[in-house]
Amino acid sequence: MSQPTAVPSRPDAASPADPQELAAALEATGYLPDEGLATAAFLALAMHRPLFLEGEAGVGKTALAHALAEVTGRPVHRLQCYEGLEASQALYDWDFGRQLLHLRAAEAAGEGADTATLEAGLYDRRFLLARPLLQALEDSPSVLLVDEVDRADDEFEAFLLELLSDYTISIPELGTVRAEVPPLVVLTSNRTREVHDALKRRCLYHWLEHPDFEREVAILRRRLPQVTEDLARQVARATAKLRSLDLLKPPGIAEAMDWATALHTLGARELDPDTAARTLGAVLKYREDTDRVHALTRGALFG
Missing domain, CATH: 3.40.50.300 (P-loop containing nucleotide triphosphate hydrolases)
Structure with a gap:
């Protein structure tokens, strides 16, 4: 070696x-x-x-x-x-298509007599696919x-x-x-x-861990400057409530950002129960979770 x-x-x-x-x-x-x-x-x-x-x-x-x-x-x-x-998918692989073209080109040029040299040429660095x-x-x-x-x-x-x-x-x-x-x-x-x-x-x-309330508000405001302070705080508070439920997939920061973006896109100035119910698809990704939230008293959850 x-x-x-x-x-x-x-x-x-x-x-x-x-x-x-x-x-x-x-x-x-x-x-x-x-x-x-x-x-x-x-x-x-x-x-x-x-x-x-x-x-x-x-x-x-x-x-x-x-x-x-x-x-x-x-x-x-x-x-x-x-x-x-597999290791080959994470590490490296040989470009068999280019190797074959190289082999055919060498044979066409009459370079196939020296088998050892031809084989060595097939494993040149240019034919290696780095993963x-x-x-x-x-x-x-x-x-x-x-x-x-x-x-x-x-x-x-x-x-x-x-x-x-x-x-x-x-x-x-x-x-x-x-x-x-x-x-x-x-x-x-x-x-x-x-x-x-x-x-x-x-x-x-x-x-x-999921961020605490103030840090999540800061993240939303930093990543989504178009979202108002009040809306960011309401989204962070509602997302924390959702995480306290027994959901299949509690929402993360990415989902909170999607939710805030969706609300802003709709022109919502605050997160009221009706708007929250209509935009749950931005923050919850399983039907069972959506059904569970809808079954709760929406006012108590998002009010």
Whole structure:
């Protein structure tokens, strides 16, 4: 096996000096973290450790990775996990179509006599299709977002753990690739199943709660400046009430933003019971949840 090839890195943006400076930088991008999340993200950057984020869907796990990429000036490479995800789909694959065209062109040019040379040419770097994991190592320094890792299989978890141990990838035909600067890895989980302890031990861990009332109002006002203060506060208050119910899918920040946008689009100046009932599709995504809310006294819930 050849020696690992270190990928040259681009100049990285100046790293924040402390969690408070990182929080301020994130706020400038429109992402408002609490003190605990800002500290966890700062430590992940400073210690070159993966950051494992768990929490309900819609609390801002994925958005944090994109905000960190903006703050640090790094490209972000996102791997969306799903059941049956294989290493080749996450790592790299060979472009068989281009290889075949290369083979036919070589044969037509009379270059097929030297079989060894021809075969070696088929596994040139230009025929390699880099997937997110390899892209994150080659595009150094970068942000690697492994989204919804809880949806992947146990086998993929084991493969990912090996990758995160030394940030190298072995390509039998080409050698080993190693990032000069380890990517900032953000793993997210909606906790549809428990992720193995071995992977969690490799990471810094943070559980994301739904924001408190004042912070959610601040998020709505920052991300949706066209929405009035009063409407933002009413949406945040109503969304908190919905989260207190036994719903299949409690609304997250993204749904609260959709709801506020829908109300603004309709020209609503306040969230009254009738308008709330007509726009529930912006904040609730399951029929059972909608039916449950409709069955309650709307005035008591949204008044």
